[in-house]
Amino acid sequence: MHQVPTYRFAPSPNGYLHLGHALSACLNFDSAQQANGRFLLRIENIDQTRCRPEFEVAIYEDLAWLGLKWEAPVRRQSEQFAAYRAALARLAEMGLVYPSFESRTEIARLVAEQERSGPWPRDPDGAPLYPGRSRHMDAAEQARRIASGAPYALRLDMTAAIARAPASLTWDETGCGPNGETGVLAAEPAVWGDVVLARKDSPTSYHLSVVIDDAAQGATHVVRGQDLFAATSLHRLLQALLGLPAPTYRHHRLILDADGRKLAKSTGATALCALRGRGVSPAAIRRMVGL
Numbered sequence: 176m177h178q179v180p181t182y183r184f185a186p187s188p189n190g191y192l193h194l195g196h197a198l199s200a201c202l203n204f205d206s207a208q209q210a211n212g213r214f215l216l217r218i219e220n221i222d223q224t225r226c227r228p229e230f231e232v233a234i235y236e237d238l239a240w241l242g243l244k245w246e247a248p249v250r251r252q253s254e255q256f257a258a259y260r261a262a263l264a265r266l267a268e269m270g271l272v273y274p275s276f277e278s279r280t281e282i283a284r285l286v287a288e289q290e291r292s293g294p295w296p297r298d299p300d301g302a303p304l305y306p307g308r309s310r311h312m313d314a315a316e317q318a319r320r321i322a323s324g325a326p327y328a329l330r331l332d333m334t335a336a337i338a339r340a341p342a343s344l345t346w347d348e349t350g351c352g353p354n355g356e357t358g359v360l361a362a363e364p365a366v367w368g369d370v371v372l373a374r375k376d377s378p379t380s381y382h383l384s385v386v387i388d389d390a391a392q393g394a395t396h397v398v399r400g401q402d403l404f405a406a407t408s409l410h411r412l413l414q415a416l417l418g419l420p421a422p423t424y425r426h427h428r429l430i431l432d433a434d435g436r437k438l439a440k441s442t443g444a445t446a447l448c449a450l451r452g453r454g455v456s457p458a459a460i461r462r463m464v465g466l
């Protein structure tokens with residue numbers, strides 16, 4: 176069956192869009208147009224403490240100002256918790272999910288203990304891998320702690336997950352990773368350790384929801400910043416476990432500030448709305464991001 180090329184832009188409404196978002200959004204939109212395909216929008220607002228309605232409104236304004244048109248309805252993650260719960264339940268039925276009860280402070284202490292005898296592995300985002308103390312807790316003890324109201328995180332048992340997935344897990348990269356990686360790439364999800372898929376008070380995580388949403392929206396192409404290149408290994412693993420199709424990925428360079436740092440939403444100077452307020456045109460924005 177021929178699939179219509181489908182692109183998506185998936186910002187989080189936890190700040191104003193900046194030049195880096197403009198690059199992502201325009202690349203997705205332009206690619207969809209060139210391919211006679213679809214351009215979809217998704218609002219990644221699972222983190223209800225950081226996301227604000229006014230930032231979501233600003234996303235629509237900024238994208239419309241840039242001249243982009245997207246299909247309705249917009250998928251909003253806050254309306255999809257049932258889909259994330261169902262996916263998590265499937266992984267749990269496969270025996271790939273377990274609750275861990277340590278607080279962040281306790282994890283930091285456990286890691287510091289380990290580090291007395293040598294370096295402890297970090298994930299690609301720089302966080303120490305989970306030291307795994309809750310991994311083999313027996314079911315009765317797990318149930319007792321959960322019933323007592325203890326906070327917990329639901330983690331993917333990475334070793335078991337990799338054993339369950341096809342041995343050669345790859346993705347098509349038409350952009351490139353930070354070290355120039357391109358072409359058919361081997362996924363390396365083990366570098367993430369036992370990642371958190373959900374928490375007691377939050378039924379999903381970025382990694383789980385992004386694979387569910389990309390499949391639900393029929394995304395055939397994922398164009399996004401290189402900061403998410405390493406996460407693709409994990410996304411491919413989750414797709415394989417959940418029987419979801421693999422999109423083609425294109426990771427693009429990041430727009431850096433004058434000090435060579437990735438743009439942050441908190442520094443307003445490169446916010447699209449600020450640039451617009453200073454009279455910068457959409458065409459000039461495109462030039463600024465190298466399009």
Ligand code: GLU
Pocket residue numbers: 184185186187219385398399403
């Ligand atoms: N919501 C993510 C961000 O704003 C992008 C997710 C994705 O494109 O997969 O950085």
